[in-house]
Amino acid sequence: MTPPPPAPAKPIGIAVIGAGYWGPNLVRNFQASPAFRLRWLCDLDADRAQRVLGGYSTVQVTTQLDEVLADPDVDAVAIATPAGTHLPIALAALRAGKHVLVEKPLAATYEEGRQLVDEAAERGLTLMCDHTYCYTPAVLRIRELLHAGELGELHFLDSVRINLGLVQRxxxxxxxxxxxDLSIIDFVLPPGVRPTAVAAHGADGIGAGRACVAYLTLQLSNGGIAHIHVNWLSPVKVRTAIFGGSKRTLVWDDLNPSQRLAVYDRGVDVASPEELEDEQRRDILISYRSGDMIAPALNEREALRTMVEEYARAITTGEPALTDGRAGLRVLEILQAASVSLAEGGTMIKLDEGQQA
Known part of the structure; x- marks a missing residue:
C-alpha cells in the first residue's frame, strides 16, 4: 500500500451520516486524523448522535441531510446507514459535489451501485467503499505476497466466517x-486473476425465512477455485482463510493475535510432461515437499485508521482508492449472482467479464 500523502494545509471537511453501530467508529477515526476535520454528525436520532460526540464536542449535530450538504466547508461525507439508504444519500452527496465513503455493501443492488459509480466518475469525485478488512495488517500483507508471486500461482482459497451470530431480519x-470475504478476495487476487462464475448453496434450519448457513464457490480465471463458508448458527467463532499456491500455502487465522499469518513451504509438486521420458508421459509424477513454516511479523494497527488515510489520499491525489466504487460494484455483482444461484439450488452463474476485469 502506498504511504499516505502529507496532510493538506487545510484539513478535509468531513461529515458522518449515521450514528448507529458503525458511525461512532468512523467519528473516532476521523477526529483522530490530521487530514480531516469532522464538522457534522447526522442521524435521525439527534440525542443518539450527541451521545456519540459527548457533551463538550464542537461538532454540529443535525437530523437533516440537506443541512449537511449545503455546508460549503463539508468536502466529503462518510455514510454508515442501512444498505437500502445508500443510493439516495450517496447520490445526493455526489450531486452536491461531495466525495463519498460508503459502508459495505456499496448499495442494495448491483444496478444501484452502478448508478453511484457512474455519478462519481461523471463528476470527478472520489467514491470509496469502507471494506474495512482489506486494511487490516494481515490482509495488506496477504495482498503483498500474492501480488509479488511469493505463493506462486493461486490454486485455491478456502475461507470460513462462522459464529453464533445475529440473524438479520x-x-x-x-x-x-x-x-x-468477497471484498478481501477482490483486494488480494493477483493482477489478471478474477472470479468468472459463482454458485451458492444455503439452508435455513431454524425457519428464519432466509438462508442462515451458506457455501459459495467461485471459479477463478486462472483455473483456481475459491470457497466461502458463512454461518450464523455455529456455536464457535472461526475466522480463517487458506491461500494455496503452487510454491507456498498461506494460512490466516484472524482470531490468533500471536500468529495471524503462517506461510508453509509445503505442498505438491507435479513434474511437467516435458521433464518426462516418452514412456512416462502417460503418468504424471507427483512428489510432496515439506519445508519450513514462516510466521510473517505484522505491525498491528487499527484497520479503520488505515482506511481513513486511504480516503484522504484518494481525495487529495484524485487517484482511485484501493477499495473504490468499482471494487464495491464487483462485490455487488457476485452477491447478486450468488442470490440467483441460491434461489436456483446452486446453479453456477457466470459473471460479466467486463465488470470483473
Missing amino acids: DIDVVWDLAPH
Missing part, C-alpha cells in the same frame, strides 16, 4: 457476512 447470511 432483512438479509440472508450471504449478504450479511460474505461481503467481507
